[in-house]
Amino acid sequence: MTPARRHHPYVLLAPTVAVLLVFFVYPLLLAGYRSLFAWDLLTSPRYVGAAHYRELWRSGALAATLGRTLGYSAITVGAASSLGLLLAVQLNREGAIYGFVRGAVFSAYIVSWVAVGLLWLWILDGDAGILAAATGRLGLPAIAWLADPDTALAALAGVTVWKITGYAMVIFFVGLQDIPDSVLEAAAIDGARPWRRFRYVTWPLLRPTAAFVTTTSLILSFQAFDIVRVMTQGGPIEATTVFVYAIYESVFMNLRVGRASALTVVFFGLLLALSALQLWGWRSGRRGAGRP
Amino acid sequence: MTVALTRRHLAGLAATLAGGCAQRRRRPPPGEIHLWFTYGGRNRTVLLDLVDRFHAAQAQVRVKATFQGDYFEGLVKLRTGLFVGAAPSVTHVIGEVVPYLAEAGVLARLDEVGEEVVDDLDPALAQSGTFVGGDGRPLWALPFNRSTPVAFFNRAHFAEAGRTTAPATWSEMREVARTLTRRRGPRGPTARWGFECPVAWWFWVALVGQAGGQIVETDGRVSLGDAAGVDAIAHWQAMIHEDRSMKPPPGRDYNAWEATNRDFLAGRVSMIWTSTAFLSYLTEHAPFPLGVAPLPRRDRYSVPTGGTFFVVPAVVRGPEREAVLTFLRFMMSPEVSNHWATQTGYMPVSRRGRRRLRDEGFFARHPNFDVTLQQLTYAAPWPWASDLFRIQREAVQPRLERAVLAHGDAAATLSEARDALHTLGPEERRSP
Numbered sequence: 111m112t113p114a115r116r117h118h119p120y121v122l123l124a125p126t127v128a129v130l131l132v133f134f135v136y137p138l139l140l141a142g143y144r145s146l147f148a149w150d151l152l153t154s155p156r157y158v159g160a161a162h163y164r165e166l167w168r169s170g171a172l173a174a175t176l177g178r179t180l181g182y183s184a185i186t187v188g189a190a191s192s193l194g195l196l197l198a199v200q201l202n203r204e205g206a207i208y209g210f211v212r213g214a215v216f217s218a219y220i221v222s223w224v225a226v227g228l229l230w231l232w233i234l235d236g237d238a239g240i241l242a243a244a245t246g247r248l249g250l251p252a253i254a255w256l257a258d259p260d261t262a263l264a265a266l267a268g269v270t271v272w273k274i275t276g277y278a279m280v281i282f283f284v285g286l287q288d289i290p291d292s293v294l295e296a297a298a299i300d301g302a303r304p305w306r307r308f309r310y311v312t313w314p315l316l317r318p319t320a321a322f323v324t325t326t327s328l329i330l331s332f333q334a335f336d337i338v339r340v341m342t343q344g345g346p347i348e349a350t351t352v353f354v355y356a357i358y359e360s361v362f363m364n365l366r367v368g369r370a371s372a373l374t375v376v377f378f379g380l381l382l383a384l385s386a387l388q389l390w391g392w393r394s395g396r397r398g399a400g401r402p
Numbered sequence: 403m404t405v406a407l408t409r410r411h412l413a414g415l416a417a418t419l420a421g422g423c424a425q426r427r428r429r430p431p432p433g434e435i436h437l438w439f440t441y442g443g444r445n446r447t448v449l450l451d452l453v454d455r456f457h458a459a460q461a462q463v464r465v466k467a468t469f470q471g472d473y474f475e476g477l478v479k480l481r482t483g484l485f486v487g488a489a490p491s492v493t494h495v496i497g498e499v500v501p502y503l504a505e506a507g508v509l510a511r512l513d514e515v516g517e518e519v520v521d522d523l524d525p526a527l528a529q530s531g532t533f534v535g536g537d538g539r540p541l542w543a544l545p546f547n548r549s550t551p552v553a554f555f556n557r558a559h560f561a562e563a564g565r566t567t568a569p570a571t572w573s574e575m576r577e578v579a580r581t582l583t584r585r586r587g588p589r590g591p592t593a594r595w596g597f598e599c600p601v602a603w604w605f606w607v608a609l610v611g612q613a614g615g616q617i618v619e620t621d622g623r624v625s626l627g628d629a630a631g632v633d634a635i636a637h638w639q640a641m642i643h644e645d646r647s648m649k650p651p652p653g654r655d656y657n658a659w660e661a662t663n664r665d666f667l668a669g670r671v672s673m674i675w676t677s678t679a680f681l682s683y684l685t686e687h688a689p690f691p692l693g694v695a696p697l698p699r700r701d702r703y704s705v706p707t708g709g710t711f712f713v714v715p716a717v718v719r720g721p722e723r724e725a726v727l728t729f730l731r732f733m734m735s736p737e738v739s740n741h742w743a744t745q746t747g748y749m750p751v752s753r754r755g756r757r758r759l760r761d762e763g764f765f766a767r768h769p770n771f772d773v774t775l776q777q778l779t780y781a782a783p784w785p786w787a788s789d790l791f792r793i794q795r796e797a798v799q800p801r802l803e804r805a806v807l808a809h810g811d812a813a814a815t816l817s818e819a820r821d822a823l824h825t826l827g828p829e830e831r832r833s834p
Contacts, residue, residue, distance in 0.1 A: 231652075252591030365478065
């Protein structure tokens, strides 16, 4: 389709571009600029060059925060995607009961993070929580999930998996609906058992969907904040100080604008890389599946 | 040379941008002042009630009070407000940041509030006694909700153990906490903890003082208590890891405080350390007879003071400033000070007001309130150090948590914290 006038596409794009420039590009450039200064909002900014980046690197804070974030993301994305796929395959059937279960699983996704955090605070309480009571009855040792530095991050990841699995399930479910029945029937006629049909027919056709689910879940998990703020505030012993919370803490607790800006720039770089990964996964999935 | 020039240019550009972004302050309409406050719940209700009383008492000044989150969030908003020209007429900040704000030149002097008001303030709670050398400085802050840490105990649990009083020494505290702790089997969860306290700076400072130390020495050296600091950490470590009688609450900062209160009210812990600020709240909600006691001693009794001070931004001038002073005189008055204190649990800052309470028999009827005031005799002043806030937030607090919860080497932890004071980051390194 050819536009009536050459400038029409630009006019139509202008509002979106303006919003992106004002609310995304400009703040990002400003963060990059601020990261070169030591500034506490009270006294004049002082140029320090790359000192914040060096400090983050040298102190090990960057590596530690990144490690925690990646660990949290690995559990979250791996478990939520696998469970989502499993549920989607099992619930991809006609019937009210399946619809109800799909709705029930997805409902966790639409509940606010704060409500989810408060709910799981009760469940995971080491002394009075439901989980502690259950493990106690089984004769297992009580675990203070959120108070133990060795378990706190995994506990938060578990809560996140509980919340976002419904999202993964719905996306996979839509992907499954998109697969023509005739293809699966043809495979069945050729003697393919259910597992082989899934392995050689369903999964290749679901790959773009899987790439989408994993990368969006990865980005979502990288942006974790609410759950940390409500449940652990980054503790114990910084065990749950993931990237966005570290940025928040730098500004709102420690009043360091420059350091927080440096963290933001690094974080942006990581998200950019993840977005590239998403694009690559999506494109290679399309090529692999041989679909238009 | 090129680099230096670039740096100068960038610094100039930064200052220009900062100046460009910083706007001329928007003043409230004549006769109106803006108060930013930073607490919710009962304290918020009482404060807003006092604002209403102020409005009823006079017609010239109207106070628009706005909630700004917790203390830390309020502090960031204050700084942002100062920068963008939207600072409030008056707000309140924690004591640890008063020197920082004052040295940065963003606070207005409050001497004009009047000698009668200043002389009536309890020195231990006012700027004069809260900070070392606080009386020799211009008046930057007026006490508002002032507190100390105090011990709350469940008298029913104590009676089970044959006790009527709280422990008075560290060793007694360990013994009592051990005795009161109950477990559901050797591997099961703890049904009841003897003691709970947030692993936080404020309570650690109390322990340091009790062990005979101080955070900053008289010569200005940040010692973090030296041996006393180590002993303070070791005391908590022993109660958590050896005795297993102290529960470190989940969460951090004020979330940990709330968790401590919840556990105590639910009967899951027999004794807690928390702020006097919760005296009324715990008294009202405890379904058991509540005991209040001073913190125990090791070498001596000692408590830091806490809570907040009223401060006024330096940009508040003219009639607006006069209106703020009118409001502050009202808030410092004996009647208001008493109402605030008796309704919340914070300390009454007016000496005349306190005498009145005693004469009226208030303390005889509410002996728990009197305990908190008696403990004030042992209040230790804070150093007037502009980096006190950073010592707290970045040097000590994260390491304290690591040392206590992970049972790290206490001496090495404090040594690392002292070293960290020199390498906190570019914000603190004033030399280029």
